[in-house]
Amino acid sequence: MKAVRSHRAAHAAIAAILVCAVGDAAARDRGAVAAKIEYCKTCHGIAAQGYLGYYAMPRLAGQQEAYLENQLRAFTERRRTNPVMFNVAHALSPSMLASLAGHFRHLNPPPFGGGPRNLVARGKTIYEEGIPDSNVPACSACHGPDGKGRDEIPRLAGQLYPYTVKALRNWGQERGQGGSASPDVSAVMAPTAHNMTPAEISAVAAYVGTLR
Amino acid sequence: MKPTTIKIALLAIVCAATGPVAAQELRPANVRNCIWCHGTSAQGYASAPRLAGQRSAYTEKELRAFHNHTRDNPQSRNYMWGAAENLNGRKAHDLAAYFATIPGRPARDGYRDLVPEGKTIYELGIPDANIVSCVVCHGPRGEGVRDIPRLSGLSYGYLYNRLKQWNEGYHASATYPMPKVARSLSPAEAEALASYLSYAR
Numbered sequence: 398m399k400a401v402r403s404h405r406a407a408h409a410a411i412a413a414i415l416v417c418a419v420g421d422a423a424a425r426d427r428g429a430v431a432a433k434i435e436y437c438k439t440c441h442g443i444a445a446q447g448y449l450g451y452y453a454m455p456r457l458a459g460q461q462e463a464y465l466e467n468q469l470r471a472f473t474e475r476r477r478t479n480p481v482m483f484n485v486a487h488a489l490s491p492s493m494l495a496s497l498a499g500h501f502r503h504l505n506p507p508p509f510g511g512g513p514r515n516l517v518a519r520g521k522t523i524y525e526e527g528i529p530d531s532n533v534p535a536c537s538a539c540h541g542p543d544g545k546g547r548d549e550i551p552r553l554a555g556q557l558y559p560y561t562v563k564a565l566r567n568w569g570q571e572r573g574q575g576g577s578a579s580p581d582v583s584a585v586m587a588p589t590a591h592n593m594t595p596a597e598i599s600a601v602a603a604y605v606g607t608l609r
Numbered sequence: 610m611k612p613t614t615i616k617i618a619l620l621a622i623v624c625a626a627t628g629p630v631a632a633q634e635l636r637p638a639n640v641r642n643c644i645w646c647h648g649t650s651a652q653g654y655a656s657a658p659r660l661a662g663q664r665s666a667y668t669e670k671e672l673r674a675f676h677n678h679t680r681d682n683p684q685s686r687n688y689m690w691g692a693a694e695n696l697n698g699r700k701a702h703d704l705a706a707y708f709a710t711i712p713g714r715p716a717r718d719g720y721r722d723l724v725p726e727g728k729t730i731y732e733l734g735i736p737d738a739n740i741v742s743c744v745v746c747h748g749p750r751g752e753g754v755r756d757i758p759r760l761s762g763l764s765y766g767y768l769y770n771r772l773k774q775w776n777e778g779y780h781a782s783a784t785y786p787m788p789k790v791a792r793s794l795s796p797a798e799a800e801a802l803a804s805y806l807s808y809a810r
Binding site: 432433435439440443450451480481484485487488 | 732733734736737739740741742744745746747748749752753754757783784786789790793
């Protein structure tokens with residue numbers, strides 16, 4: 398009887414310790430996620446609305462979770478070339494990746510702004526109707542009429558003008574770099590980005606930068 | 610006198626008149642108040658940073674910050690608040706534009722053995738410790754852009770102190786990232802960064 402009791406007591410004690418340990422770990426994880434979010438926002442803007450340094454740091458606010466997770470993996474898998482983001486993404490565990498993507502999805506600050514206003518009207522036409530003569534489909538067909546994207550298709554609404562310009566101009570050099578061994582969904586955009594002139598790219602970038 | 614000779618003579622007078630005037634315009638009269646501390650060629654001296662080659666939009670912004678007392682560390686209070694008291698928009702703009710035209714010389718006064726570590730932090734940050742890369746804002750050679758300052762070649766002491774001041778809560782701001790960046794750096798990491806940048810060009 399005594400042995401059983403002490404046995405039970407020992408079990409209870411172990412269980413209590415386990416509960417405490419799990420609680421500590423959860424709190425530690427929450428602290429780690431909060432610290433990592435602050436780290437992201439140091440470069441991507443205090444409200445994740447993007448920031449313009451020497452390079453343009455893209456808006457993460459309101460971004461599709463599947464897109465963010467896929468891109469962060471693309472950096473570590475060398476499908477997307479970016480030496481700084483390679484290191485940043487390398488330090489993220491899969492669960493951290495999911496926590497970050499889930500956090501940014503629900504932020505909704507106003508657009509960073511600053512794009513050329515005189516190009517917005519032309520950009521809107523291209524966004525909604527495409528450029529049939531150059532085989533450029535309407536952006537809205539995949540990215541949605543409001544530019545919010547879906548799953549792996551990114552939100553464009555409110556994106557920084559210089560970032561969108563650079564992404565489209567460099568598409569073939571930056572995205573889908575894994576070769577046939579690691580195919581990349583970014584291949585879908587390759588012909589479209591290729592078929593757009595610099596002026597058309599600027600116009601579309603100016604337009605999506607104004608969307609809320 | 611032949612008409613052509615008159616023309617040449619007139620031209621000579623016009624040249625003689627415009628040459629020095631243009632140079633005078635580039636060099637604001639009140640620049641001598643600056644070089645008292647920042648050095649006759651604006652290369653910096655002791656705790657006064659190099660102004661030569663600095664981005665003019667940055668220098669102008671900082672003069673405004675001294676004028677508005679938002680850059681508020683003790684040395685700024687003691688020296689620059691008074692110095693910038695009468696620098697209104699136009700005067701600040703002209704001074705900043707003038708200093709940007711002077712080529713800067715690297716101070717090269719940091720710890721040499723810390724340069725490789727500083728270069729790594731500058732370029733890649735320390736992601737595991739949530740320390741961001743400096744390169745994304747200050748550029749691949751520390752050259753800065755627009756109102757983001759050039760860092761390459763500034764003196765070790767100035768760079769280190771600037772990071773320390775943000776860490777201590779001076780020049781606080783919620784709209785730009787440096788206070789947060791400085792808080793994430795240990796003193797050893799700040800030493801490494803300041804060392805690397807003092808040699809960078």
